[in-house]
Amino acid sequence: MSTDTGETRTRGPYAKTAAVQETILDAATDVFAESGFRAGSIRDIAARADMSEAGVLHHFRSKAALLEGVMRLRDERSLELAPIGDGSGADVVRGLLVLAAHNQANPGIVKLYTTMSAEATSPDHPAHSYFLERYEFVREAIGSAFRDLAEEGLLREGVDPRSAAIATVAQMDGLQVQWLLHPDRIDMAEHLRRFLEALVDIDLEA
Missing domain, CATH: 1.10.357.10 (Tetracycline Repressor, domain 2)
Known part of the structure; x- marks a missing residue:
């Protein structure tokens, strides 16, 4: 018998969104590391993440927002260690x-x-x-x-x-x-x- 609730129904999409965002941030990390912020482009990040530019911008409204997310993720991982x-x-x-x-x-x-x-x-x-x-x-x-x-x-x-x-x-x-x-x-x-x-x-x- 199903015991699904509104909370459990949202876990799947939420987890998927978080996973997609982390994939984008990992791609942005590589692009910014290789090209710097100014030279690195949304197009390069989208290609590295195997997504469209619109898909990247759906999760991060701008390249500056991507950089903020990259640095925040880096800090979170560092503080775990x-x-x-x-x-x-x-x-x-x-x-x-x-x-x-x-x-x-x-x-x-x-x-x-x-x-x-x-x-x-x-x-x-x-x-x-x-x-x-x-x-x-x-x-x-x-x-x-x-x-x-x-x-x-x-x-x-x-x-x-x-x-x-x-x-x-x-x-x-x-x-x-x-x-x-x-x-x-x-x-x-x-x-x-x-x-x-x-x-x-x-x-x-x-």
């Missing part, structure tokens, strides 16, 4: 290593981030505000993790939490560029591990 802003100091630091290893296995993500962050230094870029806010959030979250570790006596002597947070972000971003240029010679997770070992006195494998 690294509990930045929501975890103990040790968990946050260990999460950065997990995130670095994940990114190394997904070059499209790294290429997207480096391309967009460089383009977004222009004040008229649609992602300019996003990157300003994101860097502020990440610096504060990592700085808070280092402050927590300092209170527990787990930060190396002489390490300033705020400066360490800025340096950690710079280390991660710089490693990404070097890895894209020399993927066979740069191990992002390993170099980040060595850097963090100089800052914290915790088991990074735990």
Whole structure:
């Protein structure tokens, strides 16, 4: 006997819509990573997603909305790996290593981030505000993790939490560029591990 309700009837279409949107965003990630925001087109994204341009625009009203969706999805996936802003100091630091290893296995993500962050230094870029806010959030979250570790006596002597947070972000971003240029010679997770070992006195494998 059927027990179908209005709620269960909507799950199928809703799930299908979410899946289609994720397919579009994955396609947009590839296009923006390869061509940048300005050169990447809705046509290219539609072709990569095996859809029509009208189909893409049905879900995302503009290329700017697509970029917003791409960056939001990237952040959601990143936060699943690294509990930045929501975890103990040790968990946050260990999460950065997990995130670095994940990114190394997904070059499209790294290429997207480096391309967009460089383009977004222009004040008229649609992602300019996003990157300003994101860097502020990440610096504060990592700085808070280092402050927590300092209170527990787990930060190396002489390490300033705020400066360490800025340096950690710079280390991660710089490693990404070097890895894209020399993927066979740069191990992002390993170099980040060595850097963090100089800052914290915790088991990074735990």
